[in-house]
Amino acid sequence: MKSQAPALINARMKVRALITAAIMLLVTNTTALAQMNCTVNDPTGTPLNVRSKPNGSIVGALHNGTSVNLWKLIWVNDKPWARITPVGPGKSGWVFHDYLKCEPLYD
Numbered sequence: 100m101k102s103q104a105p106a107l108i109n110a111r112m113k114v115r116a117l118i119t120a121a122i123m124l125l126v127t128n129t130t131a132l133a134q135m136n137c138t139v140n141d142p143t144g145t146p147l148n149v150r151s152k153p154n155g156s157i158v159g160a161l162h163n164g165t166s167v168n169l170w171k172l173i174w175v176n177d178k179p180w181a182r183i184t185p186v187g188p189g190k191s192g193w194v195f196h197d198y199l200k201c202e203p204l205y206d
Contacts, residue, residue: 134170135203136166136167137202138166138201139162139164146161147194147195147198149189152193153175153178154175166186167185167186168186169181169196180194181199
């Protein structure tokens with residue numbers, strides 16, 4: 100039995116180390132998700148459509164000057180689409196990135 104005790108302790112230490120690493124990764128990703136702080140800046144002067152996916156159905160609209168956090172940026176048919184969440188009231192979803200004025204949250 101004594102020969103199994105160090106192996107059991109070693110296995111427990113490995114499990115704890117993996118759990119700690121996973122928690123640290125989760126906390127790091129959760130606190131640093133928003134990459135940019137942006138403002139709706141639609142040159143047409145009309146509310147910017149918020150969509151369920153790039154070029155998807157309209158789920159809402161945001162007026163010029165609305166602050167949003169940009170979480171993800173992708174290109175669809177050579178056009179940039181941003182996954183956003185309004186800082187205040189409004190629907191989260193996808194918007195055409197060219198109609199946002201953005202600044203990095205961190206230098």
